[in-house]
Amino acid sequence: MKPTTRIGLAAALLAAVGGVIAFLSSGRPNRAAVVSQRWESAAQCQQCHQDVFDEWHGSHHQISFSNPEVRALSDDFRKEECMDCHLPRPVAVTGFGKRTLPRRTHFDEGVSCITCHLGPDGGILARNSRPEVPCKPQANEQFLAVDACAACHNQHFTTDQWRASHYAKQGTDCAACHMPAVERHRADGSVRLGRRHVFEGAHDPAMLRRAGRFEVTRDDRELVLTLTNVGAGHNFPTEERHRAVDMMYRFVPADGSKPGDWQRAYRFRQPYLDELEPVNPGNARSENTQLPAGAAKTVRVPIPADAMAVEARLWYRLTPFCGDDDPRSTLLEERRLELR
Ligand code: HEC
Ligand code: HEC
Ligand code: HEC
Ligand code: HEC
Ligand code: HEC
Numbered sequence: 001m002k003p004t005t006r007i008g009l010a011a012a013l014l015a016a017v018g019g020v021i022a023f024l025s026s027g028r029p030n031r032a033a034v035v036s037q038r039w040e041s042a043a044q045c046q047q048c049h050q051d052v053f054d055e056w057h058g059s060h061h062q063i064s065f066s067n068p069e070v071r072a073l074s075d076d077f078r079k080e081e082c083m084d085c086h087l088p089r090p091v092a093v094t095g096f097g098k099r100t101l102p103r104r105t106h107f108d109e110g111v112s113c114i115t116c117h118l119g120p121d122g123g124i125l126a127r128n129s130r131p132e133v134p135c136k137p138q139a140n141e142q143f144l145a146v147d148a149c150a151a152c153h154n155q156h157f158t159t160d161q162w163r164a165s166h167y168a169k170q171g172t173d174c175a176a177c178h179m180p181a182v183e184r185h186r187a188d189g190s191v192r193l194g195r196r197h198v199f200e201g202a203h204d205p206a207m208l209r210r211a212g213r214f215e216v217t218r219d220d221r222e223l224v225l226t227l228t229n230v231g232a233g234h235n236f237p238t239e240e241r242h243r244a245v246d247m248m249y250r251f252v253p254a255d256g257s258k259p260g261d262w263q264r265a266y267r268f269r270q271p272y273l274d275e276l277e278p279v280n281p282g283n284a285r286s287e288n289t290q291l292p293a294g295a296a297k298t299v300r301v302p303i304p305a306d307a308m309a310v311e312a313r314l315w316y317r318l319t320p321f322c323g324d325d326d327p328r329s330t331l332l333e334e335r336r337l338e339l340r
Contacts, residue, residue: 037135038122039114039117039122039135040105040114041106041109041114042056042062042106042109042112042113045113048135051184051194053113055196055197055198056112056113059197059199060201060203061110061111061115062108062110062111064086064110065077065083065086065087065107065108065109065110066108066110067086070086074086083102084100084101085099085100085111085152085155086111087102087107087110088100088102088111088115088151088152089102090114090115090116090117090119091116091148091151092119092125092140093119093120094151096142096143096147096148096151097147097150098151099151099152111152119140119143123136123137123138124137125140126138126139126140126143127144144175146159146162146163146174153174156238156239156241158235158239159234161234161235161290161292162233164292165233165234165292166294167233167293172233174233175195176233177233178200179195179196179197180195180196181193181195182195182196202239202240202243202316202318205330205332208316209332210230210231210232211231211232211236211237212227212228212230212232212245212314212333213227213228214226214227214247214314214332214333214335215227215228216249216312217337218303218337219300221302221303222300222302222303223302223312223337224299224300225247225265225266225299225300225301226298226299227245227247227266227268227296227297227314228291228294228295228296229291229294229295232293233293234293235290235292235293236268236290236291237268237269237316238290242319242320243269243270243317243318243319243320244268244319244320245268245314245316245317245332246268246317247264247265247267247314248262248263248264248265248312248313248314248315249265249301249310249311249312250262250263250310250311251303251307251339252309252311253306253307253308254306254307254308254340255306259311262313262324265299265301266280266297266299267279267289267320268289268290268291269288269290269320270288271288272286273286303339308338308339309336309339309340310336310337310339312333312336312337313333313334313335314331314333315329315331316329316330317330
């Protein structure tokens with residue numbers, strides 16, 4: 001068969017199917033059309049869930065296959081195993097708790113509506129079963145559970161860290177922090193509660209600032225710097241071995257001369273296994289120095305006799321190899337303490 005004939009046939013077939021759908025839909029606009037619906041793209045959901053779509057579009061879930069950082073590290077996905085989670089098939093289809101398998105379609109949709117919401121029988125998984133609604137959502141416990149996120153989010157142990165925390169015991173799950181409640185406006189003007197789909201995390205300064213409480217005090221001749229993980233439901237920083245949080249300080253001399261160089265009091269980070277240097281002097285090689293949920297770390301530094309004040313900063317870095325001026329560094333906190 002010549003390609004042109006094949007295309008012609010396909011077009012005729014599509015037109016026929018379209019006609020059948022149009023016929024079925026007449027009189028019952030939404031439902032019949034959707035009964036014959038095969039859910040395969042976020043663009044389908046967009047027709048009725050524009051608000052959710054807008055939140056997801058541009059999020060790190062949506063860009064997971066196009067993200068330049070991922071492209072660079074995966075050698076443009078020549079490392080095929082990177083596609084498992086960055087261009088995944090639906091979680092429930094592979095099986096909850098299992099690592100997802102890669103797909104070969106919809107490259108611009110990364111981790112999409114379909115990835116999280118499509119059930120093994122082709123239906124849509126949700127909190128409530130609602131047969132009267134066009135997309136016929138079906139209630140599913142596993143879809144709502146942390147296991148649904150764990151399929152991809154335990155590669156660097158975020159889910160295990162959460163399970164070991166008081167948040168797991170009190171039932172504060174991933175969605176409680178990463179999918180806050182939002183108002184959704186129905187076409188008839190009424191309002192219902194939904195869940196935000198941006199999934200703010202390491203790229204959101206407000207989210208990062210919620211994670212830690214930074215205290216700068218003095219104890220006689222010592223400067224005392226303390227970071228407490230008060231807001232992250234897992235280690236801070238979590239995930240990617242790349243991430244780092246730095247407590248920095250510098251003393252301001254009493255004679256009016258310029259402050260000394262910034263010194264690092266402590267770095268919180270999970271190093272790569274093949275790194276030779278420990279994260280901080282005094283740590284074991286490849287020791288994980290991330291701060292678990294609820295935990296605190298205090299560092300004491302002797303105050304020089306000529307110091308008038310101290311300045312202290314808390315930095316978040318998307319990679320440990322970038323300096324203060326790099327856009328991948330975020331200044332979370334800045335303090336000045338007078339010492340005389
Ligand atoms: C033809 C319109 C239409 C399409 C297409 C559609 N939905 Fe829906 N969906 C609705 C309506 C209407 C509701 C009910 C919203 C309300 O309560 O006001 C709903 C509700 C939902 C709910 C919430 C169920 C609950 O727990 O209460 C989920 C989840 C959902 N849709 C997911 C999806 C996904 C994912 C897609 C794409 C694969 C999709 N929908 C496509 C119309 C649609
Ligand atoms: C088991 C699932 C999984 C696999 C396989 C996987 N990733 Fe990821 N990746 C994630 C998750 C989840 C995140 C988001 C959390 C985080 O930042 O660590 C992520 C984030 C990233 C980021 C950070 C993106 C940014 O903008 O900061 C990069 C880069 C990355 N992955 C590269 C890779 C590369 C390269 C591979 C293959 C060698 C790979 N990933 C394989 C799950 C996976
Ligand atoms: C099919 C795999 C997969 C599933 C399931 C999944 N994620 Fe992700 N998630 C990713 C990947 C991949 C990234 C990073 C993409 C990138 O940065 O390029 C990511 C990024 C994130 C981020 C970080 C965004 C940022 O800007 O740093 C958060 C937060 C997040 N996911 C939370 C969740 C939660 C909560 C769930 C469960 C409701 C979930 N994810 C389910 C794969 C997944
Ligand atoms: C990373 C997984 C994930 C992705 C991607 C995702 N969802 Fe959801 N979605 C959830 C979870 C979890 C809930 C929470 C259910 C609850 O608590 O009610 C939810 C809830 C919803 C709801 C009901 C609450 C509300 O805000 O109205 C709708 C509708 C919905 N999703 C549609 C979509 C659409 C459309 C897309 C794609 C544009 C999408 N979802 C992408 C995981 C996801
Ligand atoms: C108590 C609130 C809370 C809970 C519960 C929580 N998180 Fe977070 N999460 C945060 C905060 C705050 C940050 C920013 C600080 C950081 O990166 O550690 C964050 C960051 C992240 C990031 C970005 C990491 C990166 O480097 O890109 C991912 C991914 C993530 N969380 C996934 C999860 C998953 C999966 C769960 C459930 C197993 C979860 N979170 C539970 C508050 C929470």
